[in-house]
Structures are given as structure tokens and as C-alpha cells.
Amino acid sequence: MSTYLINHLRIPGDVPNEEGLSYLDQVEATAKPYGGKWLAQGPATVVEGAWAGSVVLMEFPDRAAADSWYNSPEYQAILPLRANNSISDLILVDSVGPDFTVAGFAQQVRAAIAAASGTSD
Numbered sequence: 001m002s003t004y005l006i007n008h009l010r011i012p013g014d015v016p017n018e019e020g021l022s023y024l025d026q027v028e029a030t031a032k033p034y035g036g037k038w039l040a041q042g043p044a045t046v047v048e049g050a051w052a053g054s055v056v057l058m059e060f061p062d063r064a065a066a067d068s069w070y071n072s073p074e075y076q077a078i079l080p081l082r083a084n085n086s087i088s089d090l091i092l093v094d095s096v097g098p099d100f101t102v103a104g105f106a107q108q109v110r111a112a113i114a115a116a117s118g119t120s121d
Helices: 018-034 063-071 073-083 102-117
Strands: 004-011 038-042 055-062 088-094
Touching: 004 063, 018 038, 018 055, 018 063, 018 073, 055 063, 063 073, 063 088
Parallel strands: none
Antiparallel strands: 004 055, 004 088, 038 055
16 A cells, blocks of 8 residues: 655745755655655645645655655655755655545544444444
């Protein structure tokens, strides 16, 4: 099951400095050995709420690969180039299974609430 990295990225002045560009020069080589690939990058069209900055969307084959990449010595060596020169909210989220439905998720939540309160549906 794929794991996705989502980075809500804000760059002061909207133009990367030389350290930020150095990060960009190096980051792809750190992700490739772990199956990481870029799916989207750039400004987002905000249809609800607020989202200053841009978005980066990456895919990894699974959570273990994403965690291994993020914690790898190669990535940790360049991480300060991004962290010290931008503002990022970076998350990892696993994809849903092939049988996932939002209605099914709502049913699971209702069942959990009922179990916690001692009632049944």
C-alpha cells in the first residue's frame, strides 16, 4: 500500500536561496533508492480555506520505504538545507485499501462510538 508525503511549503520571498536550491539539486537522489517519486509540485488552487505557499506530493511504495528514506543518513544530511530555508508542514499518510469507502468508514466510527458508550446499532 502506497504512502504519500505531503509538504505544505512556504519559501520566504517566494524564491529559493542558494541553500534551498542545493537541497533541490540533491533531494531526488536521496529518494530514488527508496522508490520515492514526485507526483505534484507547485502552487495549489485553494477552493476552501487558506493555503499560503505551494505543495509537494510524493509517493513511496509503502510506509517502511518512506520512513527509511526520511531517516536515511543521506536525507538527514541535506534536511537542514530545507528546514533552515523554508517553512514546511510535512506529513506521511498511507493510501486506503482497495475496498475502502467513506460510508464504510462512517459505519466503523459509529460502531466504535456505540461500543465505547455500551450501546448497539
